[in-house]
Amino acid sequence: MSTTFSPDEIIQANQFRLLSQKTLHQELIKHEKLGVFFPNKGLEAVMMSYERYKVMAERLAELEEEVENLDLIQKFGDRFNAPKEEWVEHPEGMSTLEIYRERSKKWTVE
Numbered sequence: 001m002s003t004t005f006s007p008d009e010i011i012q013a014n015q016f017r018l019l020s021q022k023t024l025h026q027e028l029i030k031h032e033k034l035g036v037f038f039p040n041k042g043l044e045a046v047m048m049s050y051e052r053y054k055v056m057a058e059r060l061a062e063l064e065e066e067v068e069n070l071d072l073i074q075k076f077g078d079r080f081n082a083p084k085e086e087w088v089e090h091p092e093g094m095s096t097l098e099i100y101r102e103r104s105k106k107w108t109v110e
Helices: 021-030 050-081 096-109
Strands: 010-012 034-038 042-047
Touching: 050 096
Parallel strands: 010 034
Antiparallel strands: 034 042
């Protein structure tokens, strides 16, 4: 998806009052994104289908976790070469950073 908009992908903010829901829906189907242009501010908002938004949000979460993991590898890389019996279980839904924070609290308390 590109961050530039063609003229037919831009809707003037004051046109929303004139657009029917059906027309707006058809425009969203026809274009992968629509930009909302405010005369005094410029392009201020973007509309897209929920399906596209959901895919983008999920991919962003994956990439953020990947960056988090790479950061941890840089900080604690020598610890990743531990024998398998010393590995820490990674509960589903918990990020690696959360695991390290939880373990750090236990290590500092003991």
